Amino acid sequence: MLDVARAAGVSTMTVSYFYSRPDRVSPRTQQAVRAAAERLGYTGPNPTALALRRRRNGALGVVFGEHLTYAFEDPQACRFLAGIADVCRTEYVTLSLIPSTGDGDDARRVRAAACDGYIVWTTVPGDEALATAVATGKPVAIQGGPRIKGARTVSINDRASAVAVARTSFVNARRPAVVSFPFDRDRRARLEYDPDASEIEFPVTRERLLGIYDACRELRIAQPPVAVVARNEASSARGLVADLFDEAEPDAVVAMSDQLAFAVLDEADRRGLHVPQQLAVAAWDDGPEAHERGLTTIAQSLFEQGRQCARIALSLRQSSVAADWTLMTRHSTAAGTER
Amino acid sequence: MLDVARAAGVSTMTVSYFYSRPDRVSPRTQQAVRAAAERLGYTGPNPTALALRRRRNGALGVVFGEHLTYAFEDPQACRFLAGIADVCRTEYVTLSLIPSTGDGDDARRVRAAACDGYIVWTTVPGDEALATAVATGKPVAIQGGPRIKGARTVSINDRASAVAVARTSFVNARRPAVVSFPFDRDRRARLEYDPDASEIEFPVTRERLLGIYDACRELRIAQPPVAVVARNEASSARGLVADLFDEAEPDAVVAMSDQLAFAVLDEADRRGLHVPQQLAVAAWDDGPEAHERGLTTIAQSLFEQGRQCARIALSLRQSSVAADWTLMTRHSTAAGTER
């Protein structure tokens, strides 16, 4: 900028004004600055210097508790990102993805990212990356929990929604079962009998399983066996789901996502089981495919939750948000009413 | 940092060294600095100041020619982003998505993003955002073209791949047809008869249609009608595909993506047409569903192309890359061999 000023025969702050408030600069001077900038290949104020001066980076940091690469494979995470992007667009802010891996480097990555606030995708309470984000003193929004001091949360009431799902799927069930997200970061696929839900690290998983237990008590049925997947992805859950069918011969399943429910429906197909007569299935998310396959599922808008997280992280909103959810009752459970 | 230095009773550069090269600082001093930082809630050097000083932002800017929100719905774009994220992870760099909209604000958004290089998703030659990125003098990589001065390109040879696809689908065809990506930013869904391929703005679309024409000449068949979709998305292409079937009654289709091919296969289903006997279909991308549905398609790795773009934008690589592609021949075309 100094070079441009010299070339144009003006002071550096005149050049600065030329870019920030051109009306403050006379037409002649404007012309001189424009010409000098053109000649020198100067494309405008350096964003980094501007950020330092203004104490505002114009960027929003997004951290996933796991390997960032997985986020692009998860349809719900993509909806969430789209929601964030929507706010970034209107606010003229960059969406900075921090390439988390879930290992010890994440804190360092968070520290190194120049942004004005953070969004953290559902994680565990002790997450280092989360702690680092909070320690910066900048606003942080967490999707799905946990609720911690220094951060706001955007989430549905997972427990209440779980009660609703489990009631619908498990009513009249003799051999209910659950297909669950991982309990903790050590993601081993496995079958669990009677796990202690309150000990589960991931808050979304915990609340949902607690809600399922609530419903079981209410329905006076025993706690169901739980198939814990390694990842929220239909094809990788297939083997475990087959095991579950072999071991538990369920007549009603609650799965923690559409994706996992599809693995269940596929397996039912393979075994020639009629849904919902011989097997009731219900889940969470209500993606487009859930509608097509007639899956009873909890609808929630991750797009909208992304928007709310972005608003919090950009200081456009101060408080946590309890996001909306609705049970979409379809053919995969007996009481299905949607055509 | 100055405050911490004062509190610790040392100079500011000792604090700086404490963070950058702790070995240069005596254990006692380290302890003093650590204590002071802790007390004051100082979490380490300000990334923005560091970036200004180092002349390196530690961020990679990514621009989509269209509305960023769409990117998260396009499976190929997501694969591409995952590839970029993979390199950002190993290079300890942030992945900065610039919320482009395709309108006149994009240049401003690009200018405002603090990063060390840019990746631009396939766009038109005159794109303002692209020009702005190039004007910064920082490295820019373009996926899919166009080839312009000051930028490197990562792309398959679309024309050659199109010849391969069209040969396979159109051999023995009497009424071939094409389902094409948009020609330009004015995205009206429509049927075109005998469009001039060389005039098409989007380079990927242009090269593919030119290749299809090459194959038609070779097979001595007339140029096929072209259904131009508004967006690369199966459900939104449905109506147009139905029109195409009504108007052209095709017995062979080349679609520019798996997604569009699925819309064609669905429509064939609906009309009770046998594939490939009554209708041959071939496309590009080879996503997981292509395999499941036996679609003949061009395999290319957008993940790998994302990696290469990232390497270019981070100055890890200097030259353009001609990406790999392979025709996967399956049941949707007569010569299908894959089991």
Place this chain on the structure above:
DNA sequence: CTGAAAGCGCTTACAG
């Protein structure tokens, strides 16, 4: 309408 000066928070050779 235009300019002198201080400062955003840091690092880098260079002395000591």
Place this chain on the structure above:
DNA sequence: CTGAAAGCGCTTACAG
């Protein structure tokens, strides 16, 4: 092992 000084590129009241 530790510190004084200059400077990364910009903006902001404040004068004139």
